[in-house]
Amino acid sequence: MLDQSAEAAVRAVAEGYCVALHTADADYLHNLCHENFAMASVQPSGNQMFFTRETFVERARSRDPFEGEPSFEVLSIDMEPEMAMVKLWVDMPPRRYCDYLGFFLVGGEWKLIQKLYRTASGPSL
Numbered sequence: 001m002l003d004q005s006a007e008a009a010v011r012a013v014a015e016g017y018c019v020a021l022h023t024a025d026a027d028y029l030h031n032l033c034h035e036n037f038a039m040a041s042v043q044p045s046g047n048q049m050f051f052t053r054e055t056f057v058e059r060a061r062s063r064d065p066f067e068g069e070p071s072f073e074v075l076s077i078d079m080e081p082e083m084a085m086v087k088l089w090v091d092m093p094p095r096r097y098c099d100y101l102g103f104f105l106v107g108g109e110w111k112l113i114q115k116l117y118r119t120a121s122g123p124s125l
Contacts, residue, residue, distance in 0.1 A: 003081075006084075007079055009110060010079065010084045010086060010103060010110055011077060013103065013110045013112075014077070014086045014088060015074065016032070017029070017101065017112065018088065020032070020060070021060065021070075021090055021092060022065065022066050022069075022071075022072075022090075022091075022092070023065045023070075024061065024063050024064060024066075026058070026060040026061035029056065029057050029060050030057045032111065033053045033113075034053075034111040035053065036053075036113065037052070037053040037113055038050070038051075038052070038113075038114055038115075039051040039052075039114075040116050041118060042116075042118050043118070044118075044119070066093055071090070072089060072090040072091065074087075074088045075087045075088055075089065081105075084103045084105075084110065085100065085102055085103075086099075086100070086101040086103065087099070088101070089120055095119050095120075096119070097118065098118055098119075099115060099116070099117045100115070100116040100117070101114070102114035102115075
C-alpha cells in the first residue's frame with residue numbers, strides 16, 4: 001500500500017525543484033541534489049549531454065530568475081519505500097521540458113540522484 005505521507009513529501013520536493021528552477025535558486029538545488037547526482041539530456045537529433053551536480057547548480061546560479069509565476073505539473077509519482085521516480089513538465093521560457101527525476105530517501109530526506117530530461121514538444125511559450 002502506498003504511503004500517502006511519503007508521496008506527499010516527494011511531491012513537495014518535486015514542486016520545490018520546479019520553483020527553484022524558475023527562481024534560479026542554486027542553493028536549494030545544491031541541497032536537493034545528492035552528492036552523486038547525475039543529469040542527462042537527449043536532443044531531438046539523438047545527441048546526449050551529461051552534467052554533474054556542480055554544472056547543474058552553476059547553470060542555475062549564472063542566470064536570472066524567470067518573470068511571473070512558476071509553470072509546471074507533476075504528471076506521475078512511482079514510489080518504493082526508499083526511492084521514487086517523478087515525471088513532470090516544467091516551463092523555462094521559451095521552452096517546456098519533460099523531466100524524469102529519480103529520488104533516494106537519505107537520512108530522512110528525499111535527495112535528487114538522477115535527472116533525465118528533454119525539450120518537450122508542444123506550443124511555444
